[in-house]
Amino acid sequence: MQSSQAVTDHCNSSQEAEPASADQRLALALKELKDLKAALNAHAIVAVTDARGVITQANEKFCEVSRYSRDELIGSTHRIVNSGTHPRSFFLQLWKTISSGQIWNGEICNRAKDGALYWVQTxxxxQLGPDGRPEQYISIRADITQRKRAEEQALHLALHDALTGLANRVLLAEHLQRTLASSRRSRRHGALMLLDLDNFKDVNDRFGHSQGDALLCQIALRLLACVRETDTVARVGGDEFVILLNELDTDPAQASVHAYAMAERLRESLGSTFDLGGLLVPSTLSIGLLLFDGSSDGTEELMKRADMALYQAKERGRNNVCVFDPTLQASILSQTGLIDDLRQAIQRDEFHLLYQPVVSPLQQPQDWEALIRWQHPTRGLLAPAAFIKLAEESGLILSLGQWVLRAACEQLTHWGRVPATAHWSVAVNVSARQFLDPAFAARVQSVIEGSGINPSLLRLELTESMFLTDIEKSILKMQSLRALGVQFALDDFGTGYSSLSYLKRLPLDQLKVDRSFVQGLPGSREDAAITTTILTLARTLGLQVVAEGVENKAQFDFLLQHGCSAFQGYLFGKPMSAQDAASHFPPARQAIAGSE
Ligand SMILES: Nc1nc2c(ncn2[C@@H]2O[C@@H]3COP(=O)(O)O[C@H]4[C@@H](O)[C@H](n5cnc6c(=O)[nH]c(N)nc65)O[C@@H]4COP(=O)(O)O[C@H]3[C@H]2O)c(=O)[nH]1
Structure with a gap:
């Protein structure tokens, strides 16, 4: 509620504010107008033009923003600040509105005397004369250049990759749509290329993300240098780039020649090493190439097909270009079918393990490597090469790997019941996806506990690439299992980074020399040098060495001579069933092996 005193005060002040005479009222009104004008001038660009658009008044702000003097502005029309950004129809519409006596509102991009563009909200x-026709126009403009820049930046960010500045997936889809439409009109073919760096993950893992980013930026520049200005270069994923070539040729054969030549140029351009602040990094590229014309299916279908071609290129190994063709589609679809089959195969009990002996210098088995096989209902017996990669990519390796562990531990339990085989241990291959799973150690432990085996008879085979992501975590994981007694082997040694720094830190028991080095023994000087170096290194680190893929006596003799203590290969036995394992090495010999 208002108090009586407050009401009295209000009345008094109202009486004081009321000017006594008309002159005073006029003076007050003029002062208010002057203040308003001053405020307007401080904030806005104000100009007055005559009916023809010739500037008759220009305020200070207009001069300041346009960088023209008042003398230069007065007598000119607004064409003096025309930036050429807007089409003629834009100004025709503007004039149509104001000359009919209506107010026009809008955003205009102008050019200052020094050439800089500025945006004004106008x-x-x-002002109408007695005949109702405009006598002059007052324009009030607010400088919105900063807001416009922010908007442009936001738009740019929404359509471009923040790291490289290349088009992103959204802009690529827009360009692809446009290219398809123009191809429909011109009948010229276009080409879509999906590019994937073969070794990007390694660069990131070995040298850190900032170097990985630097590599991506350099790659973006090289790609841009290869294409025409009208083509599109986009980055659509970590190390995935897309190039869209348009208006190639009406003749499909000619168009594919152009596109293929471009793919080769890209490969060549990326083939030379990148200099990352003194660090020389090589890089190779796999390319999936697809030719299309206006009659082709939608953008999504085109991307899918180019992706299939890329998949095929990567399958063929590094540094390949693969052109999409419909048979490829069939083969990929059959792979997809295989994934579906893989999903059901565990429940249908279609997998089994074979065991390959790892023998001592006296050729007695001391250890068995479990190797998986899939008895596919229609495709027959499949080796791991046909499905392990698919299982990894689809994530099914987690349940498959668990199955392998369980089956291998069951086998250990069987062998443990027979004295002659009770000392046999089993090595199980672990895939990267399995090992990197946070629950890996717990999963292994639960299988060991469930089967009741002696954990020191279980050896897990890991590969070098697994330690590139986070060595500290890997060590902890291995240590927790090693505390139970589980052993670890490093498989395919020599084919990865073979970094001594991590080799020293990992809790390993065994190194397995990759088959590719053993193959060349004893003839190849290089292979001999690598193998003997690994043997010496392992001895220094207190690790056992297993030579893989020993196929003949000369290889065996060489390895034996150089101090190798364990051997695996067809010379001693191919992968075989558990029953065959026991009969292949009958108890009498096993007893000798046990007494070694
Ligand atoms: N030419 C030749 N080959 C020999 C010789 N000795 C052994 N091999 C083959 O070399 C591979 C050795 O296994 P790996 O290097 O661990 O390589 C394995 C391993 O990386 C993977 N793998 C096998 N079983 C499993 C599994 O249960 N889980 C996972 N994650 N991977 C597995 O598949 C790869 C291939 O297995 P396999 O086809 O069984 O092939 C086996 C074996 O049959 C030889 O003297 N000459």
Missing amino acids: TIVP
């Missing part, structure tokens, strides 16, 4: 108010 209101043009016609």
